[in-house]
Amino acid sequence: MIDKLKIDSIKNIVELDGVEKHFGEIAALDGVSAQIREGEFFSLLGPSGCGKTTLLRLIAGFEQPTKGNIAIDGSQMHGVEANERPTNMVFQSYAIFPHLNVEENVGYGLKRLNLGKDETARRVNEMLKLVDLDNYNKRPAHALSGGQRQRVALARSLIMKPKVLLLDEPLSSLDKNLREQMQVELRHLQRTVGITFILVTHDQEEALTMSDRIAVMFEGQIVQIASPQELYSRPKSKRVASFIGVMNFIEGQLLKDGDQNTTVDAGILGNVNVSPDQIPMPLNSGPVIIGIRPEMLTLLFEDRDRTEFEISGVILESTYFGDMTYYTVQVTGLKSPLTISMRNTAGRRVLDDGESARVGWGAESLVILKKSEV
Amino acid sequence: MNSNKNTLKVFAYSYLLFLYSPVLLLPIFAFNDSTIISFPLNSFTFKWFAGLTEETYLQESLKNSLFVAISTSILSTCLGLLASRASARYEFFGKKSILSFLILPLFLPEIIVGVALLVVLMQLGLPLSLWTVILGHTLVCTPFSIAILNSAFANMDMSLEEASLDLGETRFGTFKRVILPMVSPGLISSLLIGFTISLDEFIIAFFLTGTETTLPVYIWGQLRFPAKLPGVMALGFLMLLLSLVLLSLFEYFRRRMNRIVEDQSNVQFGDLFKT
Amino acid sequence: MMDRVKNWFSSDSSRGLTLIGLPFSFSLLLLAAPMLLILFLGFWTQDYLVLERSFSLDNYIEAWSEPMYRDLMLRSLGISATVTLATVMLAYPMAYFISFHGGNRKALWLFLVTIPFWTSYLLRVFLWKVILGYNGVLNSSLGWLGMIEEPLTFILYNANAVIITLTHAWAPFAILPIYVALEKIDRSYLEAAADLGDGPLKSFLRITLPLSMTGVVGAALIIFIPTIGDYVTPKLVGGKDGLMIANMIQVQFMKANNAPLGASLAVSAMGIVSIISLVFIALNRRWLRKRGT
Numbered sequence: 001m002i003d004k005l006k007i008d009s010i011k012n013i014v015e016l017d018g019v020e021k022h023f024g025e026i027a028a029l030d031g032v033s034a035q036i037r038e039g040e041f042f043s044l045l046g047p048s049g050c051g052k053t054t055l056l057r058l059i060a061g062f063e064q065p066t067k068g069n070i071a072i073d074g075s076q077m078h079g080v081e082a083n084e085r086p087t088n089m090v091f092q093s094y095a096i097f098p099h100l101n102v103e104e105n106v107g108y109g110l111k112r113l114n115l116g117k118d119e120t121a122r123r124v125n126e127m128l129k130l131v132d133l134d135n136y137n138k139r140p141a142h143a144l145s146g147g148q149r150q151r152v153a154l155a156r157s158l159i160m161k162p163k164v165l166l167l168d169e170p171l172s173s174l175d176k177n178l179r180e181q182m183q184v185e186l187r188h189l190q191r192t193v194g195i196t197f198i199l200v201t202h203d204q205e206e207a208l209t210m211s212d213r214i215a216v217m218f219e220g221q222i223v224q225i226a227s228p229q230e231l232y233s234r235p236k237s238k239r240v241a242s243f244i245g246v247m248n249f250i251e252g253q254l255l256k257d258g259d260q261n262t263t264v265d266a267g268i269l270g271n272v273n274v275s276p277d278q279i280p281m282p283l284n285s286g287p288v289i290i291g292i293r294p295e296m297l298t299l300l301f302e303d304r305d306r307t308e309f310e311i312s313g314v315i316l317e318s319t320y321f322g323d324m325t326y327y328t329v330q331v332t333g334l335k336s337p338l339t340i341s342m343r344n345t346a347g348r349r350v351l352d353d354g355e356s357a358r359v360g361w362g363a364e365s366l367v368i369l370k371k372s373e374v
Numbered sequence: 375m376n377s378n379k380n381t382l383k384v385f386a387y388s389y390l391l392f393l394y395s396p397v398l399l400l401p402i403f404a405f406n407d408s409t410i411i412s413f414p415l416n417s418f419t420f421k422w423f424a425g426l427t428e429e430t431y432l433q434e435s436l437k438n439s440l441f442v443a444i445s446t447s448i449l450s451t452c453l454g455l456l457a458s459r460a461s462a463r464y465e466f467f468g469k470k471s472i473l474s475f476l477i478l479p480l481f482l483p484e485i486i487v488g489v490a491l492l493v494v495l496m497q498l499g500l501p502l503s504l505w506t507v508i509l510g511h512t513l514v515c516t517p518f519s520i521a522i523l524n525s526a527f528a529n530m531d532m533s534l535e536e537a538s539l540d541l542g543e544t545r546f547g548t549f550k551r552v553i554l555p556m557v558s559p560g561l562i563s564s565l566l567i568g569f570t571i572s573l574d575e576f577i578i579a580f581f582l583t584g585t586e587t588t589l590p591v592y593i594w595g596q597l598r599f600p601a602k603l604p605g606v607m608a609l610g611f612l613m614l615l616l617s618l619v620l621l622s623l624f625e626y627f628r629r630r631m632n633r634i635v636e637d638q639s640n641v642q643f644g645d646l647f648k649t
Numbered sequence: 650m651m652d653r654v655k656n657w658f659s660s661d662s663s664r665g666l667t668l669i670g671l672p673f674s675f676s677l678l679l680l681a682a683p684m685l686l687i688l689f690l691g692f693w694t695q696d697y698l699v700l701e702r703s704f705s706l707d708n709y710i711e712a713w714s715e716p717m718y719r720d721l722m723l724r725s726l727g728i729s730a731t732v733t734l735a736t737v738m739l740a741y742p743m744a745y746f747i748s749f750h751g752g753n754r755k756a757l758w759l760f761l762v763t764i765p766f767w768t769s770y771l772l773r774v775f776l777w778k779v780i781l782g783y784n785g786v787l788n789s790s791l792g793w794l795g796m797i798e799e800p801l802t803f804i805l806y807n808a809n810a811v812i813i814t815l816t817h818a819w820a821p822f823a824i825l826p827i828y829v830a831l832e833k834i835d836r837s838y839l840e841a842a843a844d845l846g847d848g849p850l851k852s853f854l855r856i857t858l859p860l861s862m863t864g865v866v867g868a869a870l871i872i873f874i875p876t877i878g879d880y881v882t883p884k885l886v887g888g889k890d891g892l893m894i895a896n897m898i899q900v901q902f903m904k905a906n907n908a909p910l911g912a913s914l915a916v917s918a919m920g921i922v923s924i925i926s927l928v929f930i931a932l933n934r935r936w937l938r939k940r941g942t
Contacts, residue, residue, distance in 0.1 A: 081539075098556070109541030156537075386742075386743055396776035397773070403779075414789075465661060478680065489687070493686050493912070614767060618767060
């Protein structure tokens with residue numbers, strides 16, 4: 001969490017200004033601008049082909065932008081080669097040198113600094129300890145597991161004390177359990193070391209877990225930069241909303257009545273008053289898309305359970321996930337069924353297919369989005 | 375199904391016998407105490423091998439051949455290294471055509487190559503010597519070098535180079551510390567193959583040697599003299615043994631190359647058709 | 650502007666061209682230039698030791714119209730074609746055996762197959778002479794076994810001897826590419842074919858053979874094209890009736906002092922071989938397409 005009192009002294013460590021990258025006819029990046037703050041864990045999130053890896057490689061210096069500027073710690077990076085930049089990268093394949101052992105890999109970048117055998121060994125050991133690989137010094141590269149390679153890659157980059165650490169989908173080749181464990185460890189590592197991390201991923205869960213801020217990218221452009229919470233609850237477009245987690249979409253009408261009072265006609269769900277912060281992008285009256293997360297809808301079991309609004313429906317299907325159950329509910333008057341998630345708390349039963357149900361929700365759970373092509 | 379397999383098996387062993395038939399004669403006649411190369415055999419002897427040590431002209435030719443073979447292997451490996459590095463790593467104008475042109479010597483009969491080079495050298499007024507042979511051999515060996523090294527480079531992950539640069543190393547440093555070690559088994563294979571091809575190459579050497587001959591040219595000269603033939607058999611047998619040693623080395627380094635990059639691909643003749 | 654120049658110099662394209670510059674120049678000098686020169690040489694004339702550089706078609710006319718050269722060319726083509734066919738047809742079952750029935754010992758088989766060829770080519774040809782000769786190994790063995798009364802004479806110093814020797818010499822160059830192509834065939838294709846009712850012969854013809862065609866074509870080309878230019882074998886075991894075009898080319902360049910005629914013979918031979926190869930490749934493609942691969 002960024003301490004609100006420190007906001008004034010926060011420095012932008014990476015500044016992207018109108019960055020474009022064309023490969024022949026194809027525009028991989030179509031005008032990207034952003035400021036990444038020193039010490040934050042920043043993620044670039046998007047589907048394959050959105051340009052996130054291209055952007056990372058431009059920051060690293062493996063390619064030069066076709067247009068626009070990149071500045072790192074105040075210095076312009078135009079024409080600066082990768083080996084001269086204060087950045088280091090953890091590659092998706094980890095790129096561990098197969099002909100060297102662990103300590104030779106980790107100490108690779110130090111060789112040019114001519115620190116002497118003792119100092120180099122000291123730093124290498126310090127780094128190995130940090131990534132939990134003490135005493136792995138003489139292990140050959142081919143004898144390392146996927147998770148161990150990743151740590152060697154991290155150690156190798158961090159030992160160079162970069163201003164920015166770039167990570168290209170570092171967890172994608174690990175199995176689920178290891179991945180979740182590494183997510184926690186990476187986050188912890190970043191906090192310990194205090195270096196700015198820029199992570200590229202297509203896995204929204206990963207981004208949400210680890211990041212201070214996330215930039216969502218589609219088709220070569222950044223469409224939203226926000227903290228995980230804000231991104232989840234106040235997505236700026238339907239596309240972002242469906243990319244992050246699951247969301248129900250209902251067609252409605254926005255009725256504006258001055259700047260303070262805004263009402264949404266949600267069809268069968270009724271007329272609802274919403275506050276300005278539930279409308280992330282400025283919208284005029286007219287057709288809109290109303291979004292509501294599955295966990296914001298609830299099934300009312302007992303007669304005495306009440307919520308602000310309520311409608312009735314029929315359970316079509318239920319899927320059990322251990323800690324949660326997802327229901328697909330057909331509500332009279334709505335074209336598509338709603339997805340509702342319920343925590344499987346003690347004593348709560350799972351409803352059967354075909355059972356009728358009462359669906360409850362509150363006005364503050366809605367988010368109003370532009371009705372657009374996507 | 376089984377009868378098919380058995381017929382095939384019989385065929386395979388017969389074919390193998392066919393392949394070995396001339397070669398099996400080498401040790402037979404090399405140790406045979408007779409100047410006539412035919413059956414029936416006489417007694418066992420080492421004298422033909424002993425006699426080889428007295429043939430000064432043979433030793434000269436051997437030295438020349440070694441000089442030519444070593445030079446050829448080094449030269450063709452260097453050229454092959456440059457070409458396959460360019461091919462594996464970069465895209466540039468005319469790449470496909472240039473590469474096809476570079477492997478063209480594989481598909482030309484050696485006599486054409488020999489004759490063509492001879493004509494050029496004569497037109498330029500250059501004298502024939504071991505160096506002209508080296509040039510001809512290098513032309514013919516470079517395509518093999520390219521095929522072997524292409525495979526070595528193709529197996530190399532490009533992010534290894536980028537990682538080295540990312541960690542602050544220069545391009546030359548990256549070449550020295552990362553690329554070279556990783557393709558070194560391929561380099562050694564290429565050196566061995568160039569050496570072996572050059573050592574046995576006859577036609578181009580025949581056309582392009584001056585006064586100093588190579589071993590195959592020497593052998594060609596000897597084939598007219600019946601008295602010399604058993605000595606030639608002995609020599610041939612020794613060369614077979616040497617080739618076996620070299621072949622085993624080549625195989626060893628090829629396996630090391632595969633192990634280092636943890637890949638199952640094989641450098642095969644078929645790779646020559648992949649460009 | 651300077652920026653763009655600087656950009657190009659450090660770009661991939663310029664680096665690639667620089668690297669390949671050396672080997673390419675080497676090839677241009679030692680391959681392209683000589684080839685062009687040979688091409689031109691065929692259009693010049695030589696009188697004893699004097700080279701007349703005016704354009705003339707005399708040599709090509711002589712090369713194509715003189716019965717001696719025509720017969721030699723046809724014989725060379727015939728021998729090349731026969732050798733290619735024989736070598737490939739013998740090599741294919743061998744490669745098939747190693748690939749499909751070699752088990753753990755595939756590498757060993759391949760190793761064994763190549764060992765005989767690590768001897769000097771000259772010696773091998775000479776040894777075939779020893780085998781096929783009047784008093785040679787074959788004749789003495791057959792005589793000793795009582796299978797013949799008189800030694801066979803049709804096996805040496807003619808085209809037959811050349812064909813036998815070359816079929817032996819090219820064996821590994823056929824076995825290896827065919828083996829590589831066979832290895833690449835996913836065995837589950839054959840299992841699927843069997844599952845759908847094909848017997849072993851049918852699945853071989855419908856699946857294995859077409860899929861291994863690239864190896865067969867590669868082998869054929871690598872044998873056919875250079876064989877035309879073989880010098881050693883015809884010289885050693887061909888006698889008079891087994892000589893090939895390369896022997897004549899050498900004579901023209903050396904003893905006969907008629908380099909232009911030699912050049913025109915060489916170019917004609919290469920031209921014919923290239924055309925035949927291209928036709929072969931095209932026909933093969935059509936055959937493959939018709940079979941629906």
